[in-house]
Amino acid sequence: MNGFALDRLVPAHVRAFEAYVPSPPDDVLRRRFGIAHLHRLNNNENPLGPPAACREILARWDPRDAALYPQGDGWHLRRALAARFGLDAEQVILGNGANEVIAFVIKAFCEPGDNIVTADRTFAVYEWLASFSGVAPRLVPLRDDGFDDAALLRAIDARTRLLFLCNPNNPTGSWWDHARLARFLDAVDGRCIVVADEAYAEFAEDPDFPDSFALMARHPNLVVFRTFSKMWGLAGLRIGWMAAAPEVAATVRKTSISYSVNLLALEAARAAVWDVEHIAATRAHVGAARARLGALAGRLGLKMVGAIGNFAMLHLPVADTVVHRRLMARGVMARAMTSFRYPGWLRVSFGSDEAMEAFAGALEVVLAEA
Ligand SMILES: Cc1ncc(COP(=O)(O)O)c(C=O)c1O
Structure with a gap:
């Protein structure tokens, strides 16, 4: 096959585009970071699950x-x-x-x-x-x-x-x-x-x-x-x-x-469609998680933004990518926001109480080390 020139077949706007690479699956990340458990707080999922x-x-x-x-x-x-x-x-x-x-x-x-x-x-x-x-x-x-x-x-x-x-x-x-x-x-x-x-x-x-x-x-x-x-x-x-x-x-x-x-x-x-009890339970969970994260941010002197949604962003005194890696090593995954044009910020989903506690503990340690 001599006539195959891939570039000729690919529109310039596709050639110029850098593909998004999703994070690897949990088992791969656990092995990579040497951790027994990974709390994912990076995708704004509902820890209560479906109705x-x-x-x-x-x-x-x-x-x-x-x-x-x-x-x-x-x-x-x-x-x-x-x-x-x-x-x-x-x-x-x-x-x-x-x-x-x-x-x-x-x-x-x-x-x-x-x-x-x-x-x-x-x-x-x-x-x-x-x-x-x-x-x-x-x-x-x-x-x-x-x-x-x-x-x-x-x-x-x-x-x-x-x-x-x-x-x-x-x-x-x-x-x-x-x-x-x-x-x-x-x-x-x-x-x-x-x-x-x-x-x-x-x-x-x-x-x-x-x-x-x-x-x-x-x-x-x-x-x-x-x-x-x-x-x-x-x-x-x-x-x-x-x-x-x-x-x-x-x-x-x-x-x-x-x-x-x-x-x-x-x-x-x-x-x-349209389970109002599920909405109420989820809102109550999110409200409590937001209040606890707000208190943590206050204690650590971090700015927090996020009025609506099951997530909030925290402004860090050090690089978000570094904090992200160190949190991963402690079994917690948040979203480092540099690649989303928010350098220095971390987005945290309101996960289960256990995951939020793990995040709070890990963040305190990571920021103290930094
Ligand atoms: C604002 C916004 N729109 C759309 C989506 C995509 O949602 P879906 O899971 O339905 O593709 C997301 C997912 O994170 C989102 O945050």
Whole structure:
């Protein structure tokens, strides 16, 4: 074979993209760091796991059903979500995690040469997906750790197709309220699709948190993302969803992949809709963990940010990458934020009480050593 020149076949924007490398599995990390147990506080998972009704579905599942394809577009789950939020089932599209839904909207609205607008320090997948699709990410600096409305509006131009607002923002936990989002949509005035990524919405207890589904009627350019990975404790099954005005959803449906959500995820998610006891228990756990982490930060003299979500960030007096490594050696994994444009910061998920205690103990020792 002489004619194979890989580079000739790979678009420049794919060649230029540096692939994301996920962390190795726990068994590999345990061996690498010589530890008996690893507490993962790096992925914002729910330590309470899924709601009781989901557990029952999983426990009762007949393994022979693994041979069957799932229903192709989540017929029943879409209806359950639509009923919960006063939507039509055609407005709801499911994906293999909200991550896949990000890919659907980029494919639906962007072509090479277009751009997306988002913040410089937010969930990185918007930027990554745009970059390796030949779509320029325009990254607007956060202001006071939150999305900056005026600067975002200035960044929109004639080639802007999508604007991603992470609300609440991962990793800072900052958020826009209903009035602010409504004002912003008025100002955008339909020039691009505005995606409100509400992966952590179920953690918001403030009544002023946006009712984005209601805003969609007046603003058909608004797309809302949700996930079953965070509040609902189904991250391992990979299921997320979006809702949009009917004509917008019909467009995204063209680029969505039927059958990409597995059978078990569909059934478990349907059982989760909309378990308010689970929400209350998770919020109570998160509230207590946030208070304890706040007290630790106070004792150690560290700045902490994070108003909403099952995570917070701590500002360290030494390099986050060094602290990360030393915490790993003590069996605790948090997220070092240098590669997410937050040098000196560590993001910590609110895990189990045991994991949070392990983190607190390890951090005190590591900072004392440093
Ligand atoms: C803001 C935000 N959006 C989307 C996702 C992706 O979620 P999923 O697990 O549904 O792909 C995450 C996951 O961490 C997130 O933090």
